[in-house]
Amino acid sequence: MISYVEHQGIRIGYDASTGELKSMGWNGRQELTFSLPLIQFDTDGESGPNNDGQMVRVQGTNRIGAEDGCLLSAFFSPGEADEDAVLTLNRTIDREWEMSLTFRIGRSDVALRVALRNKGTTDRVVRSLKWTLGGMGRNRLRDCEILMPGYAPEVELPYLPRRPLDEYPNPMQFATEGATPYGADEPGNRSGIMGIYDAKEGVALLTWWVSDTFPMKSRLLRIDDQVTRESTVYCPCRLAPEESVEIGTFYFGRFVGDRVDAVKQAASSFAPYRYAGEPIQDRRGLSICEIQVGEKMARTVFESYHDVIQRLEDIRELGFNALEIMPRFPFPSYSVYDFYDIETTFGDQAGLIELVKAAHKAGIKVIIDIVFHGPLEEEPKDWCMPEGNYRFDSPYLEGHPEWFSRHENGDFARTYTRSFDLSNPELQHHIADAMIHLIRVLNVDGFRLDAQTWNFFPNWDPTIDRPPYAALYAGYRMIEEIGAKVAVQYPHKIMYTEGCGPLVARYHPYRYNYDYHWIYPAMATVIDPRGMSDKFWRKASENTLVWSDLAEWLEEAEAAIPDGVEVVHHTDSHDSHEWAGFHQGQFNREAFGLDAHRVFVGMAAFMKGGFMSFYGAELGNEAFYRRLLPLRHHKTVAFGDCSYTGMIADDSRIIAILWTNGQRWLLYVANSDGAEKSVEMRLSRSKHTHFIQTDSMKWEVNDLMNPTESLRMLSDTDMIEGWSLQLDAYGVRVLEGTPLER
Known part of the structure; x- marks a missing residue:
């Protein structure tokens, strides 16, 4: 038998025997149906190999929540006319677990929090939660469009944002749980807002997720006559008998209006992520020139900081007002030796101090990269480092073993380094003190925070008092406390993150724009005979994108970004330069030609936010940079x-x-x-x-x-x-x- 509760036109149906959710509707229309369980958990099993995929590639798990469910109790508090209603379903599943589903029913959306309790007699391990919902657009696909703000489109097809769903292949996958450049997790690197837009009725049906602890990865599928969302929330932990874990918040919303309005209504849930620091007008004019000193990918532009000083006037005239100094190459590169050891990390300390002085005299700020992966224990097999006297004896390896994550087998967790657990309070204090030291000694203006979720796995060390999942988003969360500690002595220092999702806005005034890089090969022809990186490039979508479609995508993407954070747009970074793996790398001017690249640089420079370019991208277009970039400081841009x-x-x-x-x-x-x-x-x-x-x-x-x-x-x-x-x-x-x- 199906039982129903209703509030403000939202109707939820659930199985009165099992407690399984069956449907959700708005204003008399059933919009979501649940032929599969809405919430399931993967438990037990063994972590994968000790590498960057150890949390994702878990073997031998048990899926609970699909069978043997029984409703223990149901409570409904209808609330007043202007208040939210609350429905709580308490279920027993697979005999040894209890699951609680708490729905807050508002005017246009429903929010869900989930709790899982171990009712067995032994410790159990929880791996992940599976969130599955279907029925979107059922039998109406000819009138419906995909709406996924900020997600790169599927590059195997020409990009058409208003393509009716019934014109896509069947089946069709619109987002993937697999890795995309620098994270596909929500809300750390993607908005998580996914659904459909009924163009005929002007109504959006959207689903999304908010958490500063648990990352989610999702995919949206067109299967036959409907659209289904399949998401995985990573919540690795060990629960003793009667212990529980609470996970949320999941959202379901139906919004009347145009596509951008619908996204704004969903993204209002991201209000707690708003960056509340210095006014945005004081930050909008940032134009960063990213430089490396030393050899990388068989390419050396600057042998020393003295060489950079000789080019400072040229860099200033190009229109840049900030330098980003990358770590020393080829060692330690993007690994940690000692946060305090400037000489090892960045090379000639005296030379760097002189560069900062000269840059400030020229009106140029200087930020430095700070890396959080962990230290190298040996040379990575695929680095092919030139002959040199490299040091694989970081003082942290022997001096602070408690600062590192542990694999489930007890070994130190690793990617190409031994992996820090950034949720460790002592390590966080050490990083904050090191940042203060670097500012005091070097007089730098801030930091680019490299790949804060690179160590994307839990810490299974049984001796710590934190749950294993605390490590997952600690790289972002720690900046709230670290930034505040730095600001006491040095206010208004730059904190520039590689993350791209709503979550990062809470802790950082600036973020990267990797989620925009698909634009360039979709809007131009690749003329480099070598081709380019296939991260975003496919022949099927090459040069098929038009501005009118891109403009809509940009409006929707920015509607999902919390207020206060500035997106730093770029066509070229040191990462994009090496994505293709070509000898000496590849600039976009090589991929698309000088003329098309000039158009893209201008587009990136005048998008809402800051601007960045990897030194060397400007070659052949220097006069254009000199004319264009200073215009970013126009008052209409600064205050408009x-x-x-x-x-x-x-x-x-x-x-x-x-x-x-x-x-x-x-x-x-x-x-x-x-x-x-x-x-x-x-x-x-x-x-x-x-x-x-x-x-x-x-x-x-x-x-x-x-x-x-x-x-x-x-x-x-x-x-x-x-x-x-x-x-x-x-x-x-x-x-x-x-x-x-x-």
């Missing part, structure tokens, strides 16, 4: 709002990024094709009321990339009905609109 859909061209291959501050505006407009074009530009309807506040408004328009070009005037009628613009092949303009007094 960014829109990717606010100005529209009649050619979908024309890139248009609009910044507005009152009636003043700045427009980055670029031709992504290799043919000269004459296009019509017009203001989107959403911007009409923002700009056209009085009759007969006029703007004086100047091209800041071509200051000698004569001015033009635009009226309010021009802005609404359209105005013509000439663009060279791969041409770039930055147009400034200044309102004229009547």
